[in-house]
Amino acid sequence: MRIGVVRFPGSCDETDALDACLKVADAELLWHGSTDLGGVDAIVVPGGFSYGDYLRPGAIARFSPVMEAVAHFAAEGGPVLGICNGFQVLCEAGLLPGALLTNNGLRFLCRQTDIVVERPTTPWTAACDAGERLSIPVKHTTGRWYSDPETLKELEANEQIVFRYAPGQNPNGSVGDVAGVCSAAGNVVGLMPHPEHAVDVLTGSADGLKLFSSILSKGAVGV
Amino acid sequence: MSDSHVADHVPGVERAVDLGLTRSEYDRIVELIGREPNEVELAMFSLLWSEHCAYKHSKKVLRRLPTEGERLLLGVGENAGAVEVAGLAVAFKVESHNHPSAVEPFQGAATGVGGILRDVIALGARPVAMLDSLRFGDPSSARSRWLLDRAVAGIGHYGNSIGVPTVGGEIHFDQSYESNCLVNAMCVGIAQPDALMRCAATGVGNRVILFGALTGRDGIGGASVLASAELGDDDADKRPTVQIGDPFAEKKVLETCLELIGSDLLVALQDLGAAGLTSSSAEMAAQGKVGLDLDVGLVPLREADMEPFEIMVSESQERMLAVVEPSKVAAVLEVCEKWEVLAADIGCVTEGDSLRILRDGVEVGNVPVTTLVDDCPLYDLDPQEPPAGLYPPPPADLPEQGDSAETLLALLAGPNLASRTPVFEQYDSIVQARTVRRPDQADAAVLALPVGADGVRPAIAVSIDGNGRRVAANPRVGALESVLECAANLACTGAEALGLTNCLNFGNPEKPHIAGQLVAAVEGIAQGCEALGIPVVGGNVSLYNEGPTGPILPTPVIGMVGEMPDASVTSRSGFAAEGQAVALVGTFEPSLVASELAARRGHAPEGELPAENVEAALAAHAAVREAVRSGAVVTAHDVSEGGLATALAECCALGAVGCKVEIGSISDTALFGEAPGRCFVVAGDVAEIEAIPGAQLIGVTGGNDLVIADRDGDRVVVAVADIRSARDGGLKRYLP
Numbered sequence: 024m025r026i027g028v029v030r031f032p033g034s035c036d037e038t039d040a041l042d043a044c045l046k047v048a049d050a051e052l053l054w055h056g057s058t059d060l061g062g063v064d065a066i067v068v069p070g071g072f073s074y075g076d077y078l079r080p081g082a083i084a085r086f087s088p089v090m091e092a093v094a095h096f097a098a099e100g101g102p103v104l105g106i107c108n109g110f111q112v113l114c115e116a117g118l119l120p121g122a123l124l125t126n127n128g129l130r131f132l133c134r135q136t137d138i139v140v141e142r143p144t145t146p147w148t149a150a151c152d153a154g155e156r157l158s159i160p161v162k163h164t165t166g167r168w169y170s171d172p173e174t175l176k177e178l179e180a181n182e183q184i185v186f187r188y189a190p191g192q193n194p195n196g197s198v199g200d201v202a203g204v205c206s207a208a209g210n211v212v213g214l215m216p217h218p219e220h221a222v223d224v225l226t227g228s229a230d231g232l233k234l235f236s237s238i239l240s241k242g243a244v245g246v
Numbered sequence: 247m248s249d250s251h252v253a254d255h256v257p258g259v260e261r262a263v264d265l266g267l268t269r270s271e272y273d274r275i276v277e278l279i280g281r282e283p284n285e286v287e288l289a290m291f292s293l294l295w296s297e298h299c300a301y302k303h304s305k306k307v308l309r310r311l312p313t314e315g316e317r318l319l320l321g322v323g324e325n326a327g328a329v330e331v332a333g334l335a336v337a338f339k340v341e342s343h344n345h346p347s348a349v350e351p352f353q354g355a356a357t358g359v360g361g362i363l364r365d366v367i368a369l370g371a372r373p374v375a376m377l378d379s380l381r382f383g384d385p386s387s388a389r390s391r392w393l394l395d396r397a398v399a400g401i402g403h404y405g406n407s408i409g410v411p412t413v414g415g416e417i418h419f420d421q422s423y424e425s426n427c428l429v430n431a432m433c434v435g436i437a438q439p440d441a442l443m444r445c446a447a448t449g450v451g452n453r454v455i456l457f458g459a460l461t462g463r464d465g466i467g468g469a470s471v472l473a474s475a476e477l478g479d480d481d482a483d484k485r486p487t488v489q490i491g492d493p494f495a496e497k498k499v500l501e502t503c504l505e506l507i508g509s510d511l512l513v514a515l516q517d518l519g520a521a522g523l524t525s526s527s528a529e530m531a532a533q534g535k536v537g538l539d540l541d542v543g544l545v546p547l548r549e550a551d552m553e554p555f556e557i558m559v560s561e562s563q564e565r566m567l568a569v570v571e572p573s574k575v576a577a578v579l580e581v582c583e584k585w586e587v588l589a590a591d592i593g594c595v596t597e598g599d600s601l602r603i604l605r606d607g608v609e610v611g612n613v614p615v616t617t618l619v620d621d622c623p624l625y626d627l628d629p630q631e632p633p634a635g636l637y638p639p640p641p642a643d644l645p646e647q648g649d650s651a652e653t654l655l656a657l658l659a660g661p662n663l664a665s666r667t668p669v670f671e672q673y674d675s676i677v678q679a680r681t682v683r684r685p686d687q688a689d690a691a692v693l694a695l696p697v698g699a700d701g702v703r704p705a706i707a708v709s710i711d712g713n714g715r716r717v718a719a720n721p722r723v724g725a726l727e728s729v730l731e732c733a734a735n736l737a738c739t740g741a742e743a744l745g746l747t748n749c750l751n752f753g754n755p756e757k758p759h760i761a762g763q764l765v766a767a768v769e770g771i772a773q774g775c776e777a778l779g780i781p782v783v784g785g786n787v788s789l790y791n792e793g794p795t796g797p798i799l800p801t802p803v804i805g806m807v808g809e810m811p812d813a814s815v816t817s818r819s820g821f822a823a824e825g826q827a828v829a830l831v832g833t834f835e836p837s838l839v840a841s842e843l844a845a846r847r848g849h850a851p852e853g854e855l856p857a858e859n860v861e862a863a864l865a866a867h868a869a870v871r872e873a874v875r876s877g878a879v880v881t882a883h884d885v886s887e888g889g890l891a892t893a894l895a896e897c898c899a900l901g902a903v904g905c906k907v908e909i910g911s912i913s914d915t916a917l918f919g920e921a922p923g924r925c926f927v928v929a930g931d932v933a934e935i936e937a938i939p940g941a942q943l944i945g946v947t948g949g950n951d952l953v954i955a956d957r958d959g960d961r962v963v964v965a966v967a968d969i970r971s972a973r974d975g976g977l978k979r980y981l982p
Contacts, residue, residue: 032501032586033494035409039679072407075494131402131672162406162674220676225694225703225814227676227684 024048024239027063029093029109031055031084035071036219040106043219047235055084058092065102065146065238066093068109070162070217080123080165081111090116102146102238103211107163110203110213119204119213120178121170126163127196133162135227137189138202138216142182145205147212149240150233157230159216161194166215168197168204175199181207186214256282265292271623278617286603286611289555290618293521294528297789300622303755304787307627307765310772315781317744319439323533325368325517326435327783328442329745331809332695332704335439337371340379340432340710340749340805342788346488347400347429351393355400355429356491360563362433363410364517367500368566370443370507371435374678375693376405377710378415378431379749379803383424384640385661385980390419393427395982400491401431402672407493408500411681412673413691415710417977419661420845421640422714425793430749430786432710432805436695443507445516446533447569450597452513454538455575456523457582457589458499458565462548464490466559495564495587502585503566509581511574518565524558526567528601532619534569540593543606554603554610569595627761634852636759637718637799642848650917650962653843654891655972657918658899662842663888664976665899682813683707686900687820689738689884694813705813707741709806713887713922714799715851719840721766722773723855725802729774730863730923731886732806737867738882738926739816740874741808743778746771748785748804753797755789763800764789771802777860780806799851810875817874817882820900824948826881827932828894828905829941831873832866833859834885836919842887843918856921863924869939870926878934885925891917891954891962893927895969898952904966905929906953907945912962917954 026044030037030052037052044050044067053060055073060066073084084090090112097103097118105113113119126132137158140151151157170178175198178184186203193200195215203214218231237243262272265288275291276282283291293299301308313322319335320328326339343358359376366373378401383390394417405412410433447454506512514534516526523540531538542557552560570578575591582589596602601618603611644656657663670685682705683692690709697703711732717724733743748771753760775782791798810816821828838844839853873879881901885893890909898904909916928935935941952969955961 032498033407035407035497035674035677039677042679071409072494072497075407075492075497077494130399131406131674133671133674133676160676162676217676220679223679225682226679227681 025063026050026065026067027053027060028067028069029053029055029089031073031087033072033075034069036217037069037071040067040069040219043222043235046222046232047239053089055087055089058088060092060096066096068103068105068112070107070109073108073112080108081115084112085116094118097211100208100210102243104147105213106217106219107215110215111165113211113213118211119206120174120183121168121204123165124167124169125165126167131164132194133160134194135160136192136194136216138186139189141187142185145185145209145212146243147234147237148185149243150237156189157233158228159218159221159231161216163215167195168201170198178204183207185212255285257285257288262288262292266296267292271295274623278621279613284611286555286558287613289559290524290613293524293559294618295622298520299525301787302622303625303627303789305624307768310768311782312772312775313781315745318781318783320442321781322784325365325445327745327747328369329783329807330439331706331744332698334695335371335437335442336706336807337366337369337435337437338432338747338805338807339365339784340430340747340803341786342749342751343429343431344427344751344788344791347397348427350488351396352400353488353490355397356404357489357563358429358431359401359404360491360496361519362431363408363496364519366433366435367503368443368445368515368517369437370441371437372504373410373433373435374680375434375691375708376410376412376431377708377805378412379710379712380417381423381428381801382419384421385419387424390424391980394980397429398669398672404491404493406674408497409677411675411677413675413681414685414708417666417669420714420799422637422799424795426791426798428751428801430803432747434708434807441507443512443515445514445530447514447530447536447538447595448534449513449571450536450595451572452595453570453572453575453591454540454593455568455570455578455589456545456565456592457502457587459492459495459562460548460588461545461557461560462562463552463556463560464562466556466561489561489563491563498585498587499564499566502582502587505581506578511578512568512570514569516567518567520561522560528615528618530567530569531601531615537596537598537600537615538593539596539602539604541604541607544590544592546588546590554605558603627755627765628758629761629765630758631762632759637850639848639850640845644846646847650912651964654895654964655968657842657846657888657892658895658969659972659976660846661977661980663892665973666977668978668981683739683816688816688818689735690741692739692813692816703813705810707736707739707808707810709735710803711735712801712803714801715840715845716855717767717800717802718851719853720855721763721800722770723858725767725770726774726858727922728802728804729771731884732804733778733867734884734923736806736808737871738884739810740871741810742871743780743806743808745780745783746775746804746806747783748802750787751791751798751801751803752789753792760797767800767802777864815875815877817879819883819896820881821897821903821905821929821947822880822901824903826929826947827935827943828907828927828929828945828947829935829943830925831870831928831938831941832925833862834921834925836889836915836921838915838919841918841920866924866926866940870928873928873938878938879928879930881929883927885927886922887920889918889920894954895952897927898966899969899973902966903947904949904951905945905947906949908955908957909944910956912954912956912960
């Protein structure tokens with residue numbers, strides 16, 4: 024199992040995501056300017072400020088050569104995880120539903136938060152139980168996931184809501200307390216909280232490791 | 247204007263005075279170079295001979311500070327200092343960006359962060375942590391609230407975007423900072439010791455490569471001019487001299503620098519800070535005892551029609567200057583291109599002592615490097631005791647006699663003692679995955695280092711501290727206390743200090759009473775360093791911090807880095823559980839002089855501070871440090887502002903558990919008196935706590951209240967829930 028972690032200019036959490044992946048599998052960085060994914064089995068689009076978040080978070084990154092390859096990879100069922108800025112990039116690229124808006128508080132917010140796993144049947148949540156609570160930090164300015172009410176209903180019906188913030192802990196005002204969603208096929212998952220910053224109790228929590236170890240579960244790759 | 251015209255035109259002494267030089271300094275320049283300087287040369291002299299670059303009023307005073315230490319790898323004179331920890335170089339430095347922040351707080355604070363980051367990057371170190379020390383006027387003023395909000399936003403904008411965690415800091419409010427806020431930023435970085443980069447240009451014939459952002463007219467005379475004069479009513483006019491920060495550009499520069507150094511492609515590296523190309527090139531040449539030829543016609547410009555002097559003094563951000571062997575230039579340019587960073591070969595290292603400025607091959611300026619860098623006159627200060635009444639009493643908002651429980655809640659709800667969470671949450675404190683203790687979790691931030699050969703992860707602890715009120719009351723003792731308090735913060739986490747960086751924020755040193763504050767405070771810092779056996783590894787001086795109403799409180803800010811053997815064995819500030827023994831470690835004779843309570847009661851920061859007993863304080867530090875390292879102590883918190891009652895209340899609030907303690911007296915002095923850096927509240931298993939040398943058991947954790955009783959049975963009782971709501975709202979209400 025080899026996981027590729029995309030590196031854009033302005034990525035900040037890519038080496039942390041790489042280290043998290045390395046705890047469960049082989050992993051390598053993928054350069055934004057190349058369409059060659061090097062035959063990896065899964066892809067993480069990490070957090071940070073790709074291209075300085077100029078224009079709008081993720082708006083420029085989604086046009087980078089590597090994202091062309093990621094879109095192909097996703098279309099063929101390959102597992103893709105977008106974290107924070109990576110989630111924003113995947114939404115901009117149309118690989119995930121909804122959009123990320125400025126936090127209700129209008130400010131950057133860094134806070135340890137509990138999220139609840141709603142769908143344990145994605146390649147990135149297969150090691151979790153439905154309803155399981157995970158302590159994972161958020162840190163973002165533009166993390167308020169939004170969709171119109173009809174779309175939200177549809178997504179809920181399709182079981183595309185993967186994570187919600189625990190009751191009373193929504194840090195940004197997202198619709199339906201949504202913290203993370205997946206594609207219709209379930210292989211592309213995005214979330215605002217940072218599981219790569221919750222892989223060691225020494226630095227606060229190891230709950231996030233479950234997302235990375237999920238990828239080793241039977242059937243996670245090649246869904 | 248033709249180039250020969252540029253070179254020949256002599257602006258004269260009046261122009262020199264406009265640029266901040268004195269007439270005698272101008273005469274000295276004429277004497278040294280044997281003629282009157284032309285436009286380019288005068289611009290360069292005016293910046294390098296400014297207070298900010300030449301330290302002309304502080305250099306002699308700073309010689310008092312110890313600069314040698316066993317673990318020192320790089321000291322004063324380099325871009326930042328560095329000490330050795332677990333086989334790694336830990337680089338760190340604090341720097342001010344006060345005046346730009348007073349004029350435009352968002353960009354001022356953001357570029358303050360960007361500037362200190364570049365100092366650490368220039369060493370070849372990856373920045374791993376930021377800390378900030380902020381001072382504003384009373385938050386009842388709309389201007390102070392605006393400065394607070396925008397400075398915090400600026401710090402977050404830069405640090406968060408570049409992926410360096412902001413792990414700590416402090417904020418104080420006092421009316422003396424009303425028109426002259428302080429924004430001091432400290433950066434900590436990690437490098438392999440043998441990869442540390444020097445700034446000395448060497449090797450005649452080597453090329454000089456400028457890379458990073460475009461050079462524009464922004465910030466012309468910015469930091470160096472703003473930082474070298476008092477602020478006045480026309481500050482708004484100075485807004486164009488504040489630089490604009492672009493963290494994305496710096497992030498690319500950061501990765502470029504580290505790749506260039508990792509691939510061994512550079513001879514020397516220097517960041518462009520205050521005075522831009524002028525100071526960076528002159529410093530590199532001076533350190534290497536060589537000359538430089540620079541062609542400003544080759545500098546990539548944002549605005550095409552810039553004059554040579556403008557290019558030389560521009561303070562555009564996110565630029566670096568490197569010296570490169572000719573055979574490696576192509577490889578350097580290739581790395582820059584990979585990271586989409588603009589680079590240009592703008593000159594070469596020459597034999598001799600000339601900094602020659604050319605435009606398209608034609609000389610437009612030529613001055614001796616040593617004259618620029620070393621020959622600025624250094625002034626003797628005329629230090630005198632500050633007069634009584636220098637700082638007017640703050641408005642009183644608490645009565646002289648009050649109910650102790652109400653006083654405690656009022657102190658905790660005040661902007662100086664309230665929870666900093668609403669600010670810390672605006673900073674990414676966890677990126678890079680090594681933050682073991684985040685802000686509010688412990689008295690110092692704890693950052694894990696890579697696993698050692700023994701399978702254990704060592705760590706560093708970092709802290710920043712200052713207390714202008716106490717320095718105002720007694721500059722020497724107050725500054726010494728700041729050093730002790732910073733070391734006490736480290737001791738709480740089990741760390742031992744290895745080095746210190748300082749930022750000396752004072753008023754106009756040409757005034758004898760300010761000079762008196764400065765000289766005495768430096769003496770106090772020196773005494774603290776000597777007692778701890780640590781060097782000052784670098785720092786910064788910010789003078790002329792005066793507004794229309796007078797000088798700021800004298801504010802030496804101390805940043806410290808310490809080491810600890812095992813990242814997994816440390817403490818928290820909050821109580822961990824019910825039923826734990828609570829003890830005091832350290833002798834403690836607090837007083838209300840210059841305390842937070844005294845300020846709230848409308849007393850000026852004057853009077854006799856408690857006598858310092860450095861030996862006893864350091865014994866307490868050692869006892870706490872060892873007890874934390876052994877695992878005996880799980881909670882450790884130093885008693886500082888707001889006194890013992892405040893420290894206990896903070897332990898309760900952060901741990902969400904009460905405690906019941908008995909102390910000798912519950913007078914105001916015993917509860918709220920201060921004597922920072924000397925005494926700790928610790929908690930843990932009773933048998934282990936009793937074994938700590940000098941520990942005095944005072945009670946036990948548990949319940950929903952903080953109960954402080956004296957031996958006669960009089961008690962102060964405050965619900966932990968009330969403590970938390972007082973603390974939580976105290977600063978938040980001043981933020982939008």
